[in-house]
Amino acid sequence: MMGVFNSKISSFNEAVRAQDTEAISEIGAELLRIGLDECAKPNVGAGLKETYRKQCLTVVSYLAKLARTVAAPASAGAATDGADPYYAPQQWFSDEVPNLGFKDIIGAQEVKNAFMVDIVAPLRSEFREIYRKFRGEQLGAQILLYGPPGTGKTHIVKCLAGALNCKIAVVQTSEVLASIVGVAEKNIRDIFAQAAELSRCIIFFDEIDSICADRDSEDSRHTKSILTTLLTCMDGFMKTKREGQLRIIVAATNLPWKLDPALKRGGRFETQIYVPLPDEEAVKKFVSLHLEKVPHDQNVTADVVAAKLKGYSGADIKAVMKQIANRPLRREVENVLSKEIGRPLGERITMNDCNEVIEKYINGVTPEMLLHFEAYTRGISYEALLELIKKRKLNQ
Ligand code: ADP
Numbered sequence: 001m002m003g004v005f006n007s008k009i010s011s012f013n014e015a016v017r018a019q020d021t022e023a024i025s026e027i028g029a030e031l032l033r034i035g036l037d038e039c040a041k042p043n044v045g046a047g048l049k050e051t052y053r054k055q056c057l058t059v060v061s062y063l064a065k066l067a068r069t070v071a072a073p074a075s076a077g078a079a080t081d082g083a084d085p086y087y088a089p090q091q092w093f094s095d096e097v098p099n100l101g102f103k104d105i106i107g108a109q110e111v112k113n114a115f116m117v118d119i120v121a122p123l124r125s126e127f128r129e130i131y132r133k134f135r136g137e138q139l140g141a142q143i144l145l146y147g148p149p150g151t152g153k154t155h156i157v158k159c160l161a162g163a164l165n166c167k168i169a170v171v172q173t174s175e176v177l178a179s180i181v182g183v184a185e186k187n188i189r190d191i192f193a194q195a196a197e198l199s200r201c202i203i204f205f206d207e208i209d210s211i212c213a214d215r216d217s218e219d220s221r222h223t224k225s226i227l228t229t230l231l232t233c234m235d236g237f238m239k240t241k242r243e244g245q246l247r248i249i250v251a252a253t254n255l256p257w258k259l260d261p262a263l264k265r266g267g268r269f270e271t272q273i274y275v276p277l278p279d280e281e282a283v284k285k286f287v288s289l290h291l292e293k294v295p296h297d298q299n300v301t302a303d304v305v306a307a308k309l310k311g312y313s314g315a316d317i318k319a320v321m322k323q324i325a326n327r328p329l330r331r332e333v334e335n336v337l338s339k340e341i342g343r344p345l346g347e348r349i350t351m352n353d354c355n356e357v358i359e360k361y362i363n364g365v366t367p368e369m370l371l372h373f374e375a376y377t378r379g380i381s382y383e384a385l386l387e388l389i390k391k392r393k394l395n396q
Contacts, residue, residue, distance in 0.1 A: 004034065010222060012024065015027055024063070036052075038052050039052050090190065091194075092171065093167045093169045093195070093198070094170075097168075100159040104155075104159050106152075107314075108275060108276070111273055111275055115160055119140070142238070142249045143249075143271045144252075144264070144269035145252045146273075146274060146373070147254070147274055147276060148254060148276075148313055148369055149254045149315070150314060150316055151276065152313075152314045152315070154204070155314075157170075157202060157204045167198055168202040168204055171203065173206060173208050176226075177210050184222075188229050192233040199245055200245070200246040203248070203250070204250045204252070205249075205252070206251075208252065208253050208259065209255040209258045212260045212263075227262065231263070234249060234268060237249070256272070274373065277313055277365060277370070278314055282314075283306040283310065283317060284306040286306075286318065287306045290322075291305070295346070295348040295349070296349035297349065297351065300349050300350065304351075308355075311363060311365065311367075316361070327349070327356075328350075328353065332347040335347070371385060
């Protein structure tokens with residue numbers, strides 16, 4: 001339903017641009033009907049409901065402004081006079097620095113190394129001379145993290161903010177995008193204006209690929225305008241950096257091949273880092289961190305469980321381990337509730353719990369997805385990579 005809703009938002013934007021008051025009220029009413037219906041459904045998640053709620057409020061404010069304009073045209077001014085009565089500036093940066101550091105990143109050694117060389121080391125006095133010699137007086141970076149979903153891209157950036165003791169704005173790009181015409185651009189300008197006030201900051205754009213609509217799609221004009229605003233703000237932000245200020249922009253995507261090339265041009269997201277699935281050691285670490293906290297049978301070891309979770313992302317491993325721990329929990333609650341037993345019996349995770357959960361769990365990362373990332377990292381097409389693999393097999 002979100003797809004239908006977003007496409008109606010695009011039509012609403014079109015109507016606003018065309019100043020077509022009839023279409024504005026018709027589509028606005030339809031948007032409110034869908035939004036309110038969705039908010040009333042028990043199976044719609046809290047995050048999604050919040051998005052519907054925000055959008056509905058924006059539409060209501062717009063319709064109220066339109067009604068005032070129609071009632072008193074001389075004094076109220078046109079509905080599209082550029083002033084957005086429904087636009088409320090947001091606080092994009094959290095007050096607190098995340099209480100995380102590099103120690104909280106499991107695996108992803110190459111990402112940690114890249115952050116170390118590109119961002120952390122230049123700030124340390126013992127490296128200053130080396131960096132001055134090779135790179136000049138540059139602090140900060142613009143980095144694109146790409147990789148399968150759930151590999152910790154967002155988490156890693158929060159850890160970086162913690163390690164650098166700087167504030168972070170986590171921007172859900174798709175949410176910024178799904179707003180009434182003009183508001184997304186204002187929000188983007190606000191993010192950079194707020195960042196400019198800070199001596200150290202990270203702006204993180206999650207799902208940056210959502211800013212790249214297909215050229216022929218209905219909302220491509222809206223998207224293009226947002227992309228242009230983003231690029232202008234990014235360029236200006238980096239150029240106006242004063243000495244000693246640390247300005248970092250990170251973007252993350254699961255679909256790097258979809259990005260508009262303008263985003264990857266020199267001076268923008270030139271540095272691209274692949275965030276892979278956890279390797280064998282990292283999977284073991286994820287599993288043992290969970291097993292440490294929950295009673296389990298002796299034969300349920302990190303080695304044995306990790307061997308069954310090869311090819312899973314950190315987020316999927318966390319979800320699997322949570323489901324596994326829920327099974328003895330449920331048994332224990334049932335023991336206490338049961339009339340015959342009436343007390344806890346010291347339930348533990350068994351190997352059977354692990355097997356049953358893992359068998360049913362659908363891994364969020366498919367082998368095909370990994371091949372797409374491999375092709376992108378090598379700079380070749382997916383089809384060319386399949387050809388290479390076929391040839392390699394023939395030669396073996
Ligand atoms: P992505 O942004 O790549 O989709 P997230 O950062 O949202 O992934 O990961 C979801 C959760 O999974 C994180 O909050 C974190 O708890 C866990 N996680 C995933 N990868 C890692 C990792 N490499 N180290 C530590 N935690 C991780």
